[in-house]
Amino acid sequence: MLVFAASDKGGTGRSVTSANLAYQRALTGDHVAYVDFDFGSPTAAAVFDVPGAMRGTEERGLHSYLEGETAEPVRIDVWRQTEHPLLRARPNQSGRLVLLPGDAGGGEFATGEEALERCVDLLLKLNTEFDVTFVDLSAGRSYAVDMVLAATAHPRMSNVPFRWLVFHRWTRQHVIAASGLVHGDHGIIGGGVLSGHDEDTLRAAVRFVRAAVPDPESAVWSQGSTAQATWMQARDEALRRLAAEHRIGDSVVLGIVPLEPILQWHEQLITEEDVLSTQIANKETLDALEEIARRLTDDTHWGRL
Amino acid sequence: MAPRQSTPPAVLACGEIRTCLLPARQALDIRSAAQLLGLRPGERVLLSERPGLYARSPDTLTGVDCPLPSANGARVRAVGTVTAHAALTEGRVLQTSAHCRLPGTGPDQRRPWGEYLVRPGVVEPLGKLPHEAVAQGVLGGPRHGDLDVGLIADGLLTRVLRHPLLDQRPPFRSRPTRLRWAALPAAPGEGPSLERFTLAEDELRTVRLRVPEGTSDAGIAALCDDLALHDWLLTTVVRMLDGLRLGAGAAQDADAVVRTLRPAVDHLLHLWMPGARVGRRLAALWDPLEERPGFTRQWQALVQRIRDQLTLHAIPAAHREVEPAP
Numbered sequence: 001m002l003v004f005a006a007s008d009k010g011g012t013g014r015s016v017t018s019a020n021l022a023y024q025r026a027l028t029g030d031h032v033a034y035v036d037f038d039f040g041s042p043t044a045a046a047v048f049d050v051p052g053a054m055r056g057t058e059e060r061g062l063h064s065y066l067e068g069e070t071a072e073p074v075r076i077d078v079w080r081q082t083e084h085p086l087l088r089a090r091p092n093q094s095g096r097l098v099l100l101p102g103d104a105g106g107g108e109f110a111t112g113e114e115a116l117e118r119c120v121d122l123l124l125k126l127n128t129e130f131d132v133t134f135v136d137l138s139a140g141r142s143y144a145v146d147m148v149l150a151a152t153a154h155p156r157m158s159n160v161p162f163r164w165l166v167f168h169r170w171t172r173q174h175v176i177a178a179s180g181l182v183h184g185d186h187g188i189i190g191g192g193v194l195s196g197h198d199e200d201t202l203r204a205a206v207r208f209v210r211a212a213v214p215d216p217e218s219a220v221w222s223q224g225s226t227a228q229a230t231w232m233q234a235r236d237e238a239l240r241r242l243a244a245e246h247r248i249g250d251s252v253v254l255g256i257v258p259l260e261p262i263l264q265w266h267e268q269l270i271t272e273e274d275v276l277s278t279q280i281a282n283k284e285t286l287d288a289l290e291e292i293a294r295r296l297t298d299d300t301h302w303g304r305l
Numbered sequence: 306m307a308p309r310q311s312t313p314p315a316v317l318a319c320g321e322i323r324t325c326l327l328p329a330r331q332a333l334d335i336r337s338a339a340q341l342l343g344l345r346p347g348e349r350v351l352l353s354e355r356p357g358l359y360a361r362s363p364d365t366l367t368g369v370d371c372p373l374p375s376a377n378g379a380r381v382r383a384v385g386t387v388t389a390h391a392a393l394t395e396g397r398v399l400q401t402s403a404h405c406r407l408p409g410t411g412p413d414q415r416r417p418w419g420e421y422l423v424r425p426g427v428v429e430p431l432g433k434l435p436h437e438a439v440a441q442g443v444l445g446g447p448r449h450g451d452l453d454v455g456l457i458a459d460g461l462l463t464r465v466l467r468h469p470l471l472d473q474r475p476p477f478r479s480r481p482t483r484l485r486w487a488a489l490p491a492a493p494g495e496g497p498s499l500e501r502f503t504l505a506e507d508e509l510r511t512v513r514l515r516v517p518e519g520t521s522d523a524g525i526a527a528l529c530d531d532l533a534l535h536d537w538l539l540t541t542v543v544r545m546l547d548g549l550r551l552g553a554g555a556a557q558d559a560d561a562v563v564r565t566l567r568p569a570v571d572h573l574l575h576l577w578m579p580g581a582r583v584g585r586r587l588a589a590l591w592d593p594l595e596e597r598p599g600f601t602r603q604w605q606a607l608v609q610r611i612r613d614q615l616t617l618h619a620i621p622a623a624h625r626e627v628e629p630a631p
Contacts, residue, residue, distance in 0.1 A: 029548065029550070031478060059449065071456050071459050071460065071463075072459065077507070093550060095548075117467070121463055121466065121467070124328065124466070124473055125466075125481075127473070128325070128326065128328050128473075128475045128478065128479065129478060129479070129480050129481070130478065131478060155469075156467065156469075156471075156473060157473070158473075159472055159473050159474045160473060
């Protein structure tokens with residue numbers, strides 16, 4: 001299965017959350033690929049802690065591949081090449097976790113017919129090899145979004161299942177923006193239909209992930225005053241109504257990632273050790289990531305609503 | 306310039322093979338296989354049904370003019386053509402294979418292109434060929450811009466995989482492998498020998514051979530295609546068994562085991578026939594591999610393990626079926 005990770009704005013935690021979902025799937029035994037189509041600001045190498053492995057990928061990353069300058073884009077085996085001490089000891093029974101980085105220093109570029117064919121070649125190849133392939137897309141209606149919409153509508157891809165995750169923060173502006181990215185005049189659904197997708201089928205394959213959501217019930221906020229708590233409750237309810245009005249209400253939410261202090265400081269994978277041994281991460285965060293990772297392939301959370 | 310009559314004998318042959326599962330739900334029958342591999346209109350696809358279904362495309366030629374890879378840094382430019390073909394075994398395993406042979410010396414200057422075209426599959430150095438260093442360079446992996454027969458095999462694979470006949474629904478997940486080979490001349494009077502077979506990276510294998518003068522490079526390529534096919538089979542089945550969580554004891558265990566192993570039974574177990582398509586002299590090169598590490602021995606152990614697992618998990622299923630309905 002292909003999973004496209006999109007967001008309207010930067011700073012939504014799209015990359016860090018989808019990298020964590022990839023990690024969680026690999027822990028359950030799936031073979032997982034993570035494709036960094038975040039042209040312009042590739043961050044995956046930092047999240048997976050493979051900066052050393054990135055040296056020398058200037059010419060053989062995804063940009064070079066799509067532009068026909070290299071036949072095979074570089075692959076980084078995360079378990080083997082990470083500098084994260086905990087990830088190095090590849091957990092027993094875990095699947096492969098492979099990063100396909102963008103070119104260091106490569107920006108957005110115009111796509112053509114041949115780049116599209118090469119994109120289809122790549123996605124098909126990954127789909128025969130990996131159980132789940134995450135594709136991290138640049139924020140907004142980018143070339144990357146257009147390209148994968150066209151690729152998934154390509155006749156050669158008609159048997160390849162795909163799903164979309166749209167990440168947004170839990171604020172008024174982010175809710176409106178995320179809805180616009182999907183449902184707006186020039187949104188993913190509209191653009192997809194122009195590329196040849198069936199509207200209902202595409203709509204059924206899109207779910208939302210609310211990231212960095214403060215939970216009013218959480219202990220983090222228990223020190224606050226009653227007035228603050230009441231205000232937060234009211235805002236939360238108002239946001240839920242707003243989301244529902246914008247067709248991104250609870251029924252199309254795949255999961256909610258709570259506000260996690262360590263992710264505010266550092267884009268990283270959250271391991272069990274971070275929760276259990278060093279206790280720098282919250283258990284709720286890890287639980288939420290595990291649950292979203294599980295729901296990705298649980299059909300009861302997908303389909304037309 | 307007067308055209309040359311002949312080229313000196315080859316002192317190096319090298320090639321690379323990509324092997325992968327055909328991305329189609331059903332194995333292709335012989336007619337579809339011929340369609341898939343009909344790379345050149347008017348040229349026939351080689352088809353054979355004994356001892357198994359096998360189809361091979363006509364050869365394609367790719368012109369090259371670039372430096373040769375070398376282990377000692379020597380930059381030798383070479384010009385000529387590389388031969389490539391695609392093959393399908395039992396309508397299920399797809400291989401593309403590119404190779405060329407190189408004479409010990411070539412003209413000091415580049416000749417008219419027509420002279421190279423009449424020698425298909427020959428890449429001639431400008432000047433003298435440091436064949437040992439180039440063989441090592443080939444096996445070690447060419448640098449960007451050097452002659453890379455692997456790229457030609459990969460290009461052909463990409464082309465075949467775009468064929469509309471393929472529904473892109475592979476019956477199970479698997480990884481492609483690459484096998485790089487280089488064949489150097491054997492000492493006078495010696496027969497062919499396999500100097501080294503290595504598992505270099507996860508999916509890369511390298512093979513270093515010695516062959517008597519006059520051994521056809523098509524014959525060597527056929528041997529290496531065969532090694533690559535069987536190595537892929539072993540690798541793929543080993544990974545399939547690796548993916549099993551045995552002894553977990555859960556009720557869904559049986560389903561998971563059958564779901565994981567069934568593709569091996571459906572698609573792979575009947576493909577094991579080492580040496581079936583290799584000339585008699587070169588087929589002898591299988592012997593050292595059969596001795597150590599023992600390809601067929603490992604294969605038989607895997608097959609036995611798969612059958613035992615399936616038998617074991619058939620037992621509770623049989624019990625479930627005789628349980629009276631409530």
